[in-house]
Amino acid sequence: MQVYDMPDERGHFGRFGGTFVAETLVEALEELRVMYEKYRHDPEFLAEFAYDLKHFVGRPSPIYHAKRLSEKVGGAQIYLKREDLNHTGAHKINNTIGQALLAKRMGKPRVIAETGAGQHGVATATIAARLGLECVVYMGAEDVKRQAPNVFRMKLLGATVVPVESGSKTLKDALNEAMRDWVTNISNTFYIIGTVAGPHPYPMMVRDFQAVIGIEAKEQMQEMIGRQPDAVVACVGGGSNAMGIFYPYIDVEGVRLFGVEAAGHGLETGQHAAPLTANSPVGVLHGNRTYLMQDEDGNIVETHSISAGLDYPGVGPEHAWLKDIKRAEYVAITDDEAMNAFHQLCRTEGIIPAMESSHALAYAEKLARTMSPDQVVLVNLSGRGDKDINTVARLANITL
């Protein structure tokens, strides 16, 4: 098989990706690109990154055979890559450590981030506290309401949380606001983007920092079952946990890759966050070209998902590319289906999954039913669900 080698040197994944930013950001991105090129293969940098992943995050995260769930579902064996067991409770910390170490080397004393569910904000505030960096997190005002516990966690960690009141008051608006901050404070600020979107080099860099998930999984599956899984399933908002586990598997034949988007109230209602599955048109947002949910005038439409972390109208450009070349398959799961999978995992395995990851679980169950018991589905359990208990309680009309 041909060796996968994307993106090109200007950050293009075929027709996707690129650097679609105002001139005011071009030099900052060029500086970042040069510095990342310098350090991405630097043994000292990589050793420091590996040290933090092991001793601060607690990696490697285990892979767990969900036997009771597999039996209950009937069909393939379901294995879980336990990113929920990382320090701060999700995969997001892998990337924030990588970028914060880079910020330190670039001499930037201040980091900023956007956040949806709050996991990336918490992960950024965490590493900023550890490295003694000033930290400002932009969060849509809607999300601030939905994710109050994470807002408090960020504040405990010494970060300033700025609620964003513009536009739809969600993740995309937080990203706009972080970009505005960056362009204004470019000399002393490093922008830690939380997903595989944004202008080059972010989609590549975030993927590289998250690839530890897939690299570990390949070794662990070999150890556990003597081979690789038949399918890998991960949820996709911007798509960083999915790229992290997919990337090392792209060149591995026989492993099907499934990205699970949020179908919200159902694709037919228009109230979803599934640009790939719904065949949205290609457009330009947040510095890259990708599939985008938009109206006929090219304005970005409001999305809906029960999970704040998937509530994004675009998708990382590499996912758009993997869809076009048919290396990965993209599907969507509704709010209700995700909620059922959430409860199912809580009760059968004693694991409370994040609402985002519950989308991957729901699809894995569907997929497993079509497969035989000697086949294996590996799910990236990207985060734990403690942050979602208020949402779940509200939906069940329970006052905590």
Add this chain to the structure above:
Amino acid sequence: MSRIQSVFAELKAQGKKALIPYITAGDPHPDQTVPLMHALVASGADMIELGVPFSDPMADGPVIQRASERALVHKIGLRKVLEMVKTFRETNQKTPVVLMGYANPVEAMGTTRFVALAKDAGVDGVLTVDYPPEECESFNQQLAQADIDSIFLLSPTTEPSRTELIVKQATGFLYYVSLKGVTGAANLDIVEVKKRVAEIRKTTDMPIGVGFGVKDAATAHEVAAIADAVVVGSRMVLAIEQSNANTLIPNVQALMKELRTAIDAV
């Protein structure tokens, strides 16, 4: 010679500098955009920069962002903006109109269709904020074939080698962003602007406009002493925001006259 080039040539002959007000199409109401454009010309605009509303105006500050939101309430998209330009052209064939906006509305329409409709409407220049020269080569060629000028931004952080690259692709005039930040930010450093504009002049004879931080007559005066054109965006939009239907035109014209006087005093 394009309308933009003619205007600059004419002003140069008179020893004057251009005043370029920015307004967002459809703000505060779609019916007021064309009258507002004529009012700007009547009160001293040499050229008009017309903003295309967009849901995610990343390079703009809160003032222009709010203008976009007001226009989007009325569903003002690129097609309607082009219709407005066409209506304006029915009675004004002299004042250049530059569209300023973001890439996605153009891509949603399709670049070929956009260029054809812009040409037909009488658009003179296009500034697409998130199309750096590397990402819009074919779009640029299409604009050139339609004799529409490609306006590019230069920023305080643009390296000299990159300035050369941009100057090669740009036509009409160059737009120097006077500060590190979004539109309407407060920290214009006139000494720095002077230094950078002088550097840019070494690479090109093209006229240079300066904008992003012109807040009042005093800054307009200072900028006019350095640049060929003064672009006033957020301050203009603020005047619109602070007016009602009756005071809109008088308020905007009063601001324009103040700016015009300050610029002409150079």
